[in-house]
Amino acid sequence: AQTVTQSQPEMSVQEAETVTLSCTYDTSENNYYLFWYKQPPSRQMILVIRQEAYKQQNATENRFSVNFQKAAKSFSLKISDSQLGDTAMYFCAFMKHGGAGGTSYGKLTFGQGTILTVHP
Amino acid sequence: DTGVSQDPRHKITKRGQNVTFRCDPISEHNRLYWYRQTLGQGPEFLTYFQNEAQLEKSRLLSDRFSAERPKGSFSTLEIQRTEQGDSAMYLCASSLDGGAGFSSGNTIYFGEGSWLTVV
Numbered sequence: 001a002q003t004v005t006q007s008q009p010e011m012s013v014q015e016a017e018t019v020t021l022s023c024t025y026d027t028s029e030n031n032y033y034l035f036w037y038k039q040p041p042s043r044q045m046i047l048v049i050r051q052e053a054y055k056q057q058n059a060t061e062n063r064f065s066v067n068f069q070k071a072a073k074s075f076s077l078k079i080s081d082s083q084l085g086d087t088a089m090y091f092c093a094f095m096k097h098g099g100a101g102g103t104s105y106g107k108l109t110f111g112q113g114t115i116l117t118v119h120p
Numbered sequence: 121d122t123g124v125s126q127d128p129r130h131k132i133t134k135r136g137q138n139v140t141f142r143c144d145p146i147s148e149h150n151r152l153y154w155y156r157q158t159l160g161q162g163p164e165f166l167t168y169f170q171n172e173a174q175l176e177k178s179r180l181l182s183d184r185f186s187a188e189r190p191k192g193s194f195s196t197l198e199i200q201r202t203e204q205g206d207s208a209m210y211l212c213a214s215s216l217d218g219g220a221g222f223s224s225g226n227t228i229y230f231g232e233g234s235w236l237t238v239v
Binding site: 004029036042044045046047050091093106108109110111112113 | 123124151153155160161162163165168176211215217220226227228229230231232233
């Protein structure tokens with residue numbers, strides 16, 4: 001079974017600054033996907049960024065980038081030029097690829113979440 | 121709006137009553153998921169469908185829970201004889217993905233959730 005751990009329950013950052021959220025995971029799978037989802041208060045969960053484990057290059061999406069360390073099983077999210085609208089709960093999530101030798105139907109395993117507050 | 125929609129958004133019920141939640145996924149999506157989320161925690165997987173087939177159920181899904189997706193479109197999640205421990209947000213999600221047995225990691229889209237409070 002896979003586990004995802006987010007060791008920072010809460011983080012805060014000043015507007016326009018940079019913040020990094022940590023995530024570690026445990027799996028015996030070799031092919032998988034990692035995601036960061038954002039859940040604003042009383043709003044739906046939306047995908048921020050995605051990383052495929054077989055790709056060495058770190059994913060970037062505008063102000064969001066990841067530091068993916070496969071050997072260390074670490075997947076951190078960096079938010080540059082933080083904006084007030086970035087205030088939300090952030091979840092790290094794991095999905096195995098499945099295929100030969102295993103099955104996967106896209107089930108996500110989530111971490112406990114990190115509450116990020118951006119201060120003006 | 122063509123996103124994942126859930127109904128009702130909030131439900132307060134007395135212990136022992138039955139409740140049913142409905143989810144309408146994004147229309148062309150073949151996969152549909154149900155998750156449960158309690159306050160301050162990440163969502164936990166409950167079950168998913170590939171078209172109308174229910175392919176996996178979590179151990180969290182006791183006998184009091186039943187989910188259906190009769191025509192491969194909308195889905196319902198029914199909880200019978202509700203208990204206070206069932207109080208949570210029930211999230212529905214959908215995705216479009218390939219064949220059986222593997223995932224392409226395509227984006228899973230979530231609805232806004234249905235909050236259940238059992239009193």
